[in-house]
Amino acid sequence: MSASNASILPVELSKSYRLLNHGPTVLVSARHGGVDNVMAAAWACALDFAPPKLSVVLDKSTRTRQLVDRSGWFAIQVPTLKQARLVHEVGTHSAVDDPGKLERAGVAWFEQPGFDLPFVAGCSAWMACRLIPEPHNQNTYDLYIAEIVGAWADSRVFRDGHWRFEHAPSDLRSLHYVAGGHFYAIGDAVDVTP
Amino acid sequence: MSASNASILPVELSKSYRLLNHGPTVLVSARHGGVDNVMAAAWACALDFAPPKLSVVLDKSTRTRQLVDRSGWFAIQVPTLKQARLVHEVGTHSAVDDPGKLERAGVAWFEQPGFDLPFVAGCSAWMACRLIPEPHNQNTYDLYIAEIVGAWADSRVFRDGHWRFEHAPSDLRSLHYVAGGHFYAIGDAVDVTP
Numbered sequence: 001m002s003a004s005n006a007s008i009l010p011v012e013l014s015k016s017y018r019l020l021n022h023g024p025t026v027l028v029s030a031r032h033g034g035v036d037n038v039m040a041a042a043w044a045c046a047l048d049f050a051p052p053k054l055s056v057v058l059d060k061s062t063r064t065r066q067l068v069d070r071s072g073w074f075a076i077q078v079p080t081l082k083q084a085r086l087v088h089e090v091g092t093h094s095a096v097d098d099p100g101k102l103e104r105a106g107v108a109w110f111e112q113p114g115f116d117l118p119f120v121a122g123c124s125a126w127m128a129c130r131l132i133p134e135p136h137n138q139n140t141y142d143l144y145i146a147e148i149v150g151a152w153a154d155s156r157v158f159r160d161g162h163w164r165f166e167h168a169p170s171d172l173r174s175l176h177y178v179a180g181g182h183f184y185a186i187g188d189a190v191d192v193t194p
Numbered sequence: 195m196s197a198s199n200a201s202i203l204p205v206e207l208s209k210s211y212r213l214l215n216h217g218p219t220v221l222v223s224a225r226h227g228g229v230d231n232v233m234a235a236a237w238a239c240a241l242d243f244a245p246p247k248l249s250v251v252l253d254k255s256t257r258t259r260q261l262v263d264r265s266g267w268f269a270i271q272v273p274t275l276k277q278a279r280l281v282h283e284v285g286t287h288s289a290v291d292d293p294g295k296l297e298r299a300g301v302a303w304f305e306q307p308g309f310d311l312p313f314v315a316g317c318s319a320w321m322a323c324r325l326i327p328e329p330h331n332q333n334t335y336d337l338y339i340a341e342i343v344g345a346w347a348d349s350r351v352f353r354d355g356h357w358r359f360e361h362a363p364s365d366l367r368s369l370h371y372v373a374g375g376h377f378y379a380i381g382d383a384v385d386v387t388p
Contacts, residue, residue: 018372018373021236021237021370021371021372021373022217022219022236022370022371022372022377022378023216023217023218023219023236023370024217025216025217042215042216042217042240043215043239043240043241044239045237045238045239045249045251046236046237046251047237047251047335047337048251048335048336053335055239055249055337057239057240057241057242081384084384084386085386087386088386136330137331141241141242141247141339142242143241143249145335161373162372162373162376163372163378165378173381175384176215176216176217176370176380177215177216178212178215178216178356178357179212179215179355179356181385181386181387181388182356182383182384182385183216183383183384183385183386184216184357184359184380184381184382184383184384185381185382185384186370186378186380186381187367187378187379187380187381187382188378188379188381189376189377189378190275190278190369190376190377190378190379191375191376191377192278192279192281192282192375192377193375194375
């Protein structure tokens with residue numbers, strides 16, 4: 001456990017959709033048969049409030065998808081500005097033909113008690129996800145639906161059910177990928193009052 | 195047509211996923227039987243590159259969903275920082291029980307030749323979407339899948355297949371909703387070089 005894990009606190013499941021609501025690029029990790037892997041995904045989205053669900057697109061060519069298909073579980077995590085290079089590395093190389101990608105990207109794992117899943121250290125939020133099997137969606141659209149059954153966040157940047165980007169160190173901001181190595185960090189808060 | 199429509203240019207369909215890739219909150223509009231409506235949606239996501247597809251969650255209680263169910267078409271548009279109040283208004287009130295919501299929110303429509311859809315003026319990007327009927331997803335998850343068959347953007351902020359938020363007026367930045375009237379605008383560019 002790294003020192004920064006001291007600030008990780010559970011997130012109420014009823015508020016977990018807020019970890020994804022602003023549309024960050026995420027990391028998808030999974031474990032099966034002693035193999036852990038992680039990939040980046042821009043196409044992840046909240047799907048329901050209660051019980052909380054999400055959707056994520058997992059290309060057929062990825063090792064992570066194979067692990068999800070076999071285990072029925074995955075983790076979604078929200079990486080930070082500081083991790084931009086890691087996100088790009090695990091998003092552009094596949095462990096299928098590049099077994100050194102995790103080490104080169106500097107991925108460090110940690111565990112959450114009660115879940116047999118690999119979580120990526122240094123992110124701002126993490127969700128443990130149980131696959132809801134939907135073979136038609138998975139085969140036709142590469143679309144995976146899951147229930148969020150555990151959620152945690154770095155309390156420096158998400159606390160009491162709200163992101164606090166404007167009050168946290170700027171290297172904890174979320175990343176929003178476009179293409180070709182080009183991301184945006186999340187920006188200023190905008191409040192609409194009644 | 196408003197003066198700002200002079201800067202609207204078509205977007206190559208193969209690049210249209212980039213309009214959504216960074217996870218903005220969107221407006222969903224639809225038309226049927228002489229009725230136009232629009233709602234806000236944070237749960238919209240790219241789904242495929244070619245042909246381009248997207249997914250969006252449309253709650254059963256919404257008038258816009260009724261129009262989509264009847265017409266098989268909808269438009270997705272990316273609103274701007276300047277439209278934060280409009281987005282919040284059409285996201286928190288339903289035309290089902292509040293018929294004055296569009297006027298109060300200040301929604302102005304425009305047309306795109308060849309599409310029988312209402313597009314919201316003043317956004318930064320627009321997509322014409324043809325529903326791919328998936329009754330199980332629609333009924334079980336409120337999840338709608340569509341093919342993007344037309345795309346346009348305000349060339350001041352999206353040009354040559356790329357967002358240019360860092361070079362455009364700041365009030366054209368995309369909005370990313372969390373909850374309770376709290377949004378973030380998209381922020382600084384982050385480039386990862388090989």
